[in-house]
Amino acid sequence: MPLSRGTLRQLRLLVSPDTVLRWHRDLMKRRHKRASQHRRTRRPRTIASTRRLVLRLAAENPTWGYRRIHGELALLGVAAAASTVWKILKTADIEPSPQRTTVTWAAFLRSQAEAILAMDFIETITLTGQRQYILAAIHHAGKRVRVLGVTAHPTHAWVTQAVRNLLMDLEDTGHLARIRFLIRNRDGKYPALIDEILACAGITTVLTGVRTPRMNSIMERWVKTLRAELLDRMLIWNEAHLRHALRKYESHYNLHRTHRSLAAAAPLKAPPEALDADRIDRLRVRRQDRLGGVLHEYRPAA
Known part of the structure; x- marks a missing residue:
């Protein structure tokens, strides 16, 4: 269409x-x-x-x-x-x-471990009922512990002198130049003067948060070890006895006790060479007791 x-x-x-x-x-x-x-x-x-x-x-x-x-x-x-x-x-x-x-706090601690000291007070009570205060410091990287003193009355003057003694010890051992930070809590037993003394030595004081013990975790872990291996297993008679026990334990911890973070070495002693199978078969081990058997150390028998 x-x-x-x-x-x-x-x-x-x-x-x-x-x-x-x-x-x-x-x-x-x-x-x-x-x-x-x-x-x-x-x-x-x-x-x-x-x-x-x-x-x-x-x-x-x-x-x-x-x-x-x-x-x-x-x-x-x-x-x-x-x-x-x-x-x-x-x-x-x-x-x-x-x-x-x-940077997280954990990352800061890991990256600066060689330059960090941590400090804390540990309380214990003798058999006479007297409260004793132990002031100690630990190096984050090397795990070396220094017991700075024991007293029933931690006055500001006493704490200040303990910190001065610590700095002299670090200088004598050649470690002072490596330390840049000291971590401690906000305990009133620390006088403000010690921060000035540390600053003159090139060390910055780092205060932990209120009720935040994890910010000083390395020191807190050592305190737990001290209680588990010594203070909870031994009756402390008086201040002199406590000083003696702490000297023995400090030596045991730095020269004998191994650490996973140090590849099974002690803070001040390298591990020996690994033994072959024949030498392990002939190995004779001798035990040495410290503090009446509270601490055991094992060494090859002569």
Whole structure:
């Protein structure tokens, strides 16, 4: 059936010239896009080992940004673009370095262990009912313990002199130059003067939080060991007896007692060489008792 002239005019009005031109432009864009995709070389996917290495560097170095990590990768011979490092960090929801620079207390203690001393008071009671106060210090890295004194009356003058004696001991042993921090709690038995004395020696006093013993965890762990191995197993007659027991225990702890953090060595004594099977078969062990058998030490028999 032939279309009327009016119908043809309506059909021509359905599509304008601009629409036809737009269709033509869209068609050409799609053709160019498909052609460019065929010509483009696809970037290889980042291998898993590189991804793990980037995340490790970011975790171990909170102050490093993606460009610093990229530079370290280049030193290791790992070829990766800086944008790739940024993308890996972004995908893992790792913030840029300024947001990762906050150092936790545990990380601070680990990184500065060689320069940290910790100090604390330990209370005990003799058989006569007298309360005694033990002041001790421990080196975080070497685990060496120093019993600074024992008294029933820890006056400010007594504590100040004990700290001066500690500094002289550190200087005599050549360790004073390595110590930069001393951790202690906010006990009122510490006078403000000791912070000035320590500061003159280049040591900064770091106060723990209120009721936060974990901030002085190394010292608190030693206090627990002291109680378990000595104070809870021995009847202390008086102050003189306590001093004698502490001298013996300090020597035992520094020269004989092993530590996992020191690869089974004592703070002041390296472990001996491992024995072979034949020498173990011939080994004869002698026990030496200290403090009436409270402490046992074992050595090869001559």
